[in-house]
Amino acid sequence: MRKELSDACQKLKIPVGEPNQNLYNGSFTIEGGNFNCAGIVSTSIKSILQKLGIPGDLVRKAAIVSYEAEINVVSYAKKAVVNLMVVPGSVNIEVIDEGPGIPNIELAMQEGWSTADQRIREMGFGAGMGLCNIKNYSDEFHISSEIGKGTHLKMIIQTP
Amino acid sequence: MKLSDVKDILDAEVIVGEENLDMEVKTAFGADLMSDVLAFAKSGSLLLTGLTNTQVIRTANVLDIAAIILVRAKQPSSETIALARELKIPILTTKYILFETAGRLYAKGIVGCLPKVENTSGRT
Amino acid sequence: MKIEDLVQALQLEVKCGKDYLNREVTGGYTGDLLSDVMGNAREGYIWITRQVHQNIVAVASLKELAGIILINSCQPAPDTLEKAEAEKIPVMVSGLPAFEISGQIYNLLTLAG
Numbered sequence: 001m002r003k004e005l006s007d008a009c010q011k012l013k014i015p016v017g018e019p020n021q022n023l024y025n026g027s028f029t030i031e032g033g034n035f036n037c038a039g040i041v042s043t044s045i046k047s048i049l050q051k052l053g054i055p056g057d058l059v060r061k062a063a064i065v066s067y068e069a070e071i072n073v074v075s076y077a078k079k080a081v082v083n084l085m086v087v088p089g090s091v092n093i094e095v096i097d098e099g100p101g102i103p104n105i106e107l108a109m110q111e112g113w114s115t116a117d118q119r120i121r122e123m124g125f126g127a128g129m130g131l132c133n134i135k136n137y138s139d140e141f142h143i144s145s146e147i148g149k150g151t152h153l154k155m156i157i158q159t160p
Numbered sequence: 161m162k163l164s165d166v167k168d169i170l171d172a173e174v175i176v177g178e179e180n181l182d183m184e185v186k187t188a189f190g191a192d193l194m195s196d197v198l199a200f201a202k203s204g205s206l207l208l209t210g211l212t213n214t215q216v217i218r219t220a221n222v223l224d225i226a227a228i229i230l231v232r233a234k235q236p237s238s239e240t241i242a243l244a245r246e247l248k249i250p251i252l253t254t255k256y257i258l259f260e261t262a263g264r265l266y267a268k269g270i271v272g273c274l275p276k277v278e279n280t281s282g283r284t
Numbered sequence: 285m286k287i288e289d290l291v292q293a294l295q296l297e298v299k300c301g302k303d304y305l306n307r308e309v310t311g312g313y314t315g316d317l318l319s320d321v322m323g324n325a326r327e328g329y330i331w332i333t334r335q336v337h338q339n340i341v342a343v344a345s346l347k348e349l350a351g352i353i354l355i356n357s358c359q360p361a362p363d364t365l366e367k368a369e370a371e372k373i374p375v376m377v378s379g380l381p382a383f384e385i386s387g388q389i390y391n392l393l394t395l396a397g
Contacts, residue, residue, distance in 0.1 A: 036239070039218030043247070046222065056203070056224070063222040064198050071215075112336070123215045124194035127334075133199050190382040192316035196334060196356065200381060208383065210320055232324065257324065259312040259332065259386045266387020267394070276379040277356040 024048055024086040030073045032099065035123065038074040041082050042067035045093070052086055058159055061137045062091045065155045068130040069095040075120045076100065077150065090139075091157040102145040109135065109143075161185060161269065163227055163250065166206065169264050170229065170254035176241055177227065177250025185226050187273035190262050194219045201225065205273040208261055212236040217243045225249065231258045285309050285396040287351050287374055290330065293392055294378060294385065296353060300365045301374030307350045312393065314386045318343050325349060332386055338364045345371040355382050 026048075028041045046063040054062075066082065073080040077099030085092040102108045109131050116126025135141045140156035164181040167174060174181070189201035190208035194215055197207060203224035209216055212234045220228055227250040230236065234253060236244070244251050254261055288305040291298060298305070310328030315321050316335050325331060327348040333340060336358050344352055351374035354360060360368070360375055368375045378385055 036214065039215060039222075043218065043221060060203060060223060067218065067222045068195070068198060123213055124192060124197075124209075124211045124219070125215070127193050127195050129193075129195035129199060133195060136199070188383045190314060190386065191334070192320070193334065196316075200356070210315060210317060232320070258314040258382070259390065262314060262383045262386035263312075263390020263394070266383070267391060270387075272381050272384035272387070274381060275384070277381060278379065 023088075024052060024084060026084055028082040028084070030070055030077075030080045030082060030095075030097075032073055032077045032079050032097075035074055035119070038071055038123075039067060041070050045082075045084055048084065049086070049091060054086070054091065054159055058091070058157055062093060062155075062157050064137045065134045065157070066093050066095070068133050069093075069153055069155075071120075071123075071125050072130055072151075073097050073099070075116065075125065080150075086159075088159075090159055093153075093155045093157075095151075095153040095155075097150045097152075099150045101147040101149055102143075102151055103147060105143055105145055163252075165268070166227075166229070166265065166270075167252055169268055170252070170256060170261060172229065172252040172254040175230075175236060175251040175253055176244040177248075177252075180227070180248075180250045183226060183250070186270065188229075188262070188265055188270050189273045190258055192258075198223065200274055200277065202273040206265070206270070208258055208265075210234060210258060212240055214240050214243050216240065217247060217249055220249050221247045227252065229254060229261060231256060231261050285393055287330065287376075289396075290353075290389060290392065291376060294380070294388060296376035296378050299354075299360055299375040299377055300369045301351065301372060304351070304372050304374050307374070309350045309393065312386060312389050313349070314382050322347065330389065332382055332389070334358045334382070336360050336364060338367045340364065341367040341371050341373055341375075344368075344373045349373070351376065353378055353385065355380060355385055 049059045077097035080097035083094040112128040114128035120126035138155040139158045142154040145151040163183045188206040230253040233255040313325040314332040357379045
């Protein structure tokens with residue numbers, strides 16, 4: 001039994017005897033409209049992933065996608081829940097917001113398309129690149145949205 | 161070159177990170193839009209910008225930017241300074257405009273952190 | 285140094301204003317915040333930016349800038365080009381990022397004296 005576990009661990013590149021070391025499962029909340037706090041969740045995610053020993057370039061990818069998503073929530077939504085789940089082989093980030101939703105996802109995914117107001121632009125965002133950056137830095141990206149309810153993003157970053 | 165050389169070339173004032181001036185830097189990225197920084201800047205680069213809000217620090221942290229150079233004699237807010245200290249990201253401020261700042265560093269051998277953005281996605 | 289010298293040296297793609305490339309470039313301004321450019325750029329400067337909407341033409345025209353270079357392969361919006369042609373503002377595109385192109389133009393201008 002011990003041998004089987006050890007073989008399986010080696011296959012999945014999990015340190016033997018510590019099968020849960022690479023796992024993390026937690027949630028964060030983001031408050032819409034609170035521009036001063038934008039970035040706190042992604043900073044936390046970054047430090048959690050660093051502590052888990054995820055390689056630096058992958059930590060950066062995860063931090064970038066969660067940061068752009070966070071900026072979107074602060075800019076447009078009432079609030080959101082961020083779920084971070086780290087399993088052997090991938091980092092999974094889900095952002096589920098309560099907000100106006102996106103009427104035309106295809107249009108919103110086009111680089112340069114933006115509904116940002118002056119306040120967002122003054123922060124250096126709102127140039128219509130957020131969702132593109134999220135998509136480009138994710139290995140897998142899913143988006144769904146319902147008008148008047150909110151938007152659901154799911155990003156997966158593969159890890160060795 | 162070292163961050164202290166950057167300071168000298170730009171006649172810059174160190175606002176945060178006096179203890180990090182012997183850090184080595186080779187590349188830079190200049191922008192006022194943080195999404196451009198997130199899209200293109202590489203870790204270990206200098207970030208040259210005219211923005212001074214806390215999102216500049218958050219962006220730098222997310223990308224592991226070596227140091228932030230504020231141009232046009234911009235002074236960061238106390239919130240920005242506090243966050244930079246907390247996240248250990250040096251901030252320097254220079255009186256030069258972004259064009260001049262980039263030019264002076266480029267002339268001394270700092271290179272862009274990416275050579276070119278390919279026109280594949282019809283960027284607007 | 286004229287705009288056409290920059291076009292040649294940096295292989296810029298000229299989007300509009302071909303008739304005004306013999307304008308003298310007196311300096312450069314790099315920035316994406318329109319109010320900042322309004323406040324600080326000077327007459328005859330070449331403006332390096334990633335902003336593509338038609339407001340950039342109004343800024344360039346008001347400040348009597350030599351022309352606009354769009355970086356990162358950013359493509360101008362169609363109404364930007366229309367307006368730029370009407371206002372006699374050359375618009376060029378480069379694949380280089382702001383740092384690299386600013387550095388190169390700075391060197392060219394410095395060498396030209």
